[in-house]
Amino acid sequence: MAPIINGRLLFNQLPNGLPVPGKTTVYDASETIDLETAPLNGGILVKILVLSADIYIISRMRDSSVEGRSSPFLLNQPIDNYGVGLVLRSEHSSFKQGDHIYGMLPFQQYIVMPPATAERFTVLSNDAGIPWSAYVGVCGMPGQTAHHGWREFSKAKVGETVFVTSGAGPVGATVIQMAKAEGLKVIASAGSDEKVAFIKSLGADVAFNYKTEDTREILAREGPIDVYWDGVGGEALEAAIDAASVGARFIECGMISVFTGEPYHVKISFNIVTKELKISGFIVTSLHQAHLSHFYETFPKLVKEGKIKYKEDVTQGLERAGHAIVDVITGRNKGKSVILVGEE
Amino acid sequence: MAPIINGRLLFNQLPNGLPVPGKTTVYDASETIDLETAPLNGGILVKILVLSADIYIISRMRDSSVEGRSSPFLLNQPIDNYGVGLVLRSEHSSFKQGDHIYGMLPFQQYIVMPPATAERFTVLSNDAGIPWSAYVGVCGMPGQTAHHGWREFSKAKVGETVFVTSGAGPVGATVIQMAKAEGLKVIASAGSDEKVAFIKSLGADVAFNYKTEDTREILAREGPIDVYWDGVGGEALEAAIDAASVGARFIECGMISVFTGEPYHVKISFNIVTKELKISGFIVTSLHQAHLSHFYETFPKLVKEGKIKYKEDVTQGLERAGHAIVDVITGRNKGKSVILVGEE
Known part of the structure; x- marks a missing residue:
């Protein structure tokens, strides 16, 4: 040949x-x-x-x-x-x-x-x-990121509220579905109405376009939030700190805002202390040992069954x-x- | 009477x-x-x-x-x-x-x-x-703050490096001594030469006056840091994020800088994700249940014996x-x- x-x-x-x-x-x-x-x-x-x-x-x-x-x-x-x-x-x-x-x-x-x-x-x-x-x-790195980070850091309880940014992305979309399956109220944001519609189709309780709606207003109305899934950093992170409940968990998965647009300096505040926030940055590969076998045992099957879209x-x-x-x-x-x- | x-x-x-x-x-x-x-x-x-x-x-x-x-x-x-x-x-x-x-x-x-x-x-x-x-x-709230926060969040290992701000305060001074007793390298800062001398007398390996020396330079030379004990927030917190090792633990105990001087907007960065930082704010009373009895069993005795000054x-x-x-x-x-x- x-x-x-x-x-x-x-x-x-x-x-x-x-x-x-x-x-x-x-x-x-x-x-x-x-x-x-x-x-x-x-x-x-x-x-x-x-x-x-x-x-x-x-x-x-x-x-x-x-x-x-x-x-x-x-x-x-x-x-x-x-x-x-x-x-x-x-x-x-x-x-x-x-x-x-x-x-x-x-x-x-x-x-x-x-x-x-x-x-x-x-x-x-x-x-x-x-x-x-x-x-x-959903069954690769993005799905693993959602799966590992959620299992490791969310400490989610039924009835709690989570705010998911980049909710239409493959990580955020998976987090939304895991959170709903565990009985949380889900607030999720994305950057277009089409993405917001997709988020809603995944079962999010509150979905909004952060370009046309005010994140702080939404969180003031629908929060406080017990878990924050951060895919963006910047202003959304700052708003989440201010809308957090005492003992809230922040899962720092990405900060796309660092790379696009002007750097935004988060007004990191005394709230981190007084609200006793737990902020965890992570890289998916560091969590493979603890969570990867569970992922491959469960996720492809859930996807096949349509339980994770x-x-x-x-x-x-x-x-x-x-x-x-x-x-x-x-x-x-x-x-x-x-x-x-x-x-x- | x-x-x-x-x-x-x-x-x-x-x-x-x-x-x-x-x-x-x-x-x-x-x-x-x-x-x-x-x-x-x-x-x-x-x-x-x-x-x-x-x-x-x-x-x-x-x-x-x-x-x-x-x-x-x-x-x-x-x-x-x-x-x-x-x-x-x-x-x-x-x-x-x-x-x-x-x-x-x-x-x-x-x-x-x-x-x-x-x-x-x-x-x-x-x-x-x-x-x-x-x-x-040392045997009251400040000592408890140091004791509880260190035991709960530091995950300190022999040979690691910790940076302690407000090192001459009753919390910081106690953290320095706990860290030294556990075999860490201790970098500590305070706001006067007299306080720096006190910090040195407690056994800190590196002690400096943050008003006359540059925190970033010190951390670049003596770091990276595996644990950060934050009593100040602001620029020191930002410098610590940039000088952190992968997987570093940040213990957010106080942010005096929020109350004195102009608010400083921390350039919170992608480092939180890529360095997989674990940032924990806390209030001492929330940790009493887990740590207070150990505190009263050990601290007054250590103080009496001169092991905690x-x-x-x-x-x-x-x-x-x-x-x-x-x-x-x-x-x-x-x-x-x-x-x-x-x-x-």
């Missing part, structure tokens, strides 16, 4: 603010691969099926000298993120042809993974029989992946953003 | 910023009491021996319509705070003449406490034989109590501020 094109999305230059497809990232079709003869050296050959576009990607588009938890993307290399791949060939005993794997994959069509890297992948059994794309969303915004092909990323960062996506790279 | 003067420190008007003795609080000698005949109605007659001047008092000098955790002082009534009293007469079975009691006492020389109020007091056995004044400081700044008489309070709020006191109201 002759070599075929192995398309890639390369990190081309640092963004100045928002990434710009064609500048920050460029699609490159200059590389080829021979799927039958490419040497594996004990590793596996993977065909990338689905990749995820997530907000946190912006934090990796930084100068590699800047410290941070996530590794920075390297210039002139493909960016990478969570994805699902199909094993085409394997020289590794943990994988066989036809396996579906989940983990960090480059934004390219095919990759030979060396053994040490391959060993970080999860082989997806998919006993529940849900679409593979769900494994980068999700919505996807599908982008076809790596050529458009740069736009999908910008859409997620700016909130223009209409569901969990997934990039379909290849078919089985 | 004829009636004698029962001097009182009355809350006279709301402060506009700092309290002003003679205006905010006034000493009043117009009331008298007959110690032999004053009716007890089932309660106890208490002679106030020692009262505490604490920073948090400023938060109670507010309009009574403003909500808050601590009760606001009432105009034209004596202010109150933690103190030690001597029972002169009792009609309550839980107390007998000669008992020393600890609890919330008014700033006056004598008080008849009704039964329901009396029942909130702790009878101090003082088996350790330490000065009664210690029971409003303390320093007092003594004010004689209620007439000067208003000045003692301002000194504490502005940091001019030179040790735990205690007001000696009466002698046994």
